[in-house]
Amino acid sequence: MSKLIAVSPSGFSVGLYCYNQSGGPTWDVPKGRKDGRVSKATETRQLPAPTFNISQLQQSFAQRGLSIDDLVALSGGHTLGFAHCSSFQNRIHNFSSKQSVDPTLESSFAASLKSVCPATNTAKNAGANLDATPTTFDNRYYKLLLQGKSIFSSDQSLVTSAKTKALVSKFASSQQEFQKAFVKSMIKMSSISGGQEVRLDCRVVN
Template sequence: MEAVAVLVFALLVISRMASPVSALSLNYYDQTCPKLESAVTEAVKKATMNDNTVPAALLRMHFHDCFIRSGGPTWDVPKGRKDGRISKASETRQLPPPTFNISQLKQSFSQRGLSLEDLVALSGGHTLGFAHCSSFQNRIHNFNATLDVDPTLNPSFGNSLRSVCPAHNKVKNAGATMDSSATTFDNVYYKLLLQGKSLFTSDQALLSTGKTMNLVSKFASSQEMFEKAFVKSMIKMSSISGGQEIRLDCKVVR
């Protein structure tokens, strides 16, 4: 959990609305708040010990903030990202949903200056966390006019998902972990994807072009290459602009 805690610290520090990376600084808070990094790291470590889903939730939060307005790897985090003044629930529709195909994903990412490699690397964040049945229901029930289950799903894996998520599921929190090591930041997500054991349509979509499939295979074969690409793409995504100010009280606009 040590490495995951450091990863989550990075997400916390850069999770507010962005300004360009060139305007950020690795020592932004050295004078104004020199204990920030240790305080945040300790708080996140404590939270993660109490709830091992915290890293996945914070990763989701970071992706949400950047994409709309603005054991794992460690990196030096450029700091000084700015708080935005607007937060609209309706804007969550701008996040690429789990039903997107590769063309829709490419368009969504390219509109924000993110490449195909960024798309595949950031999808590796699905190594952490849990998905509710509604996120992948389209693949295991009434897939199309002739098939009930997506044929790209591994048959036994598809059957296990159907047993957890029946057609008329009434269990509110029913679902499945994103991969078989859902509390460990690793490259298992890519290995399972190649075996037909991914949850989302948007996961399976990464195998639908030669370039994205090659990237999936590369990351599946080397956790080191995945982590290097993930860090690069996380920092790049953090540079998406949109904020206006840094607030002492997050609830109050200056």
């Protein structure tokens, strides 16, 4: 068994790496997982989009044998990292024919996002942190969801369903419960097949 730590904040692309600096949970991953030999940008198109609604998210996860519980737990990976303006521009400019800004966004938070990502934004690397502690693996992400301060509309959709909102509330109130669920779902996700080889060294192909 190998001790691995989660470091990536992006749903299905949550990574398993040998070490990190975020202070995230560690767990034993069963040996025998098959990894790919090449990385293809086209394969990322299969990942849930930041604009997905709750039905689309549930369908995407279910297609991979992952449950609603897994969906909410793994979404917590968004406690780490940074998002470029293009991934949440839809929420702060021309949201609909009647509203410029997504009404589920807390007003002051929406204003702060608009200030760093104006409609005429030309800054290549402009964007916002995914939560207020972007380098710490904690449950702040869930607390912000309940306050209407999420970055992606897919994140905010987690509070539009009674079941997913209950899980969001549970994880917001207990970092221990979040990390326990996250580890369980990561181990489950690591069993998804599709790779070509069992790595001798997790960082390089054989």
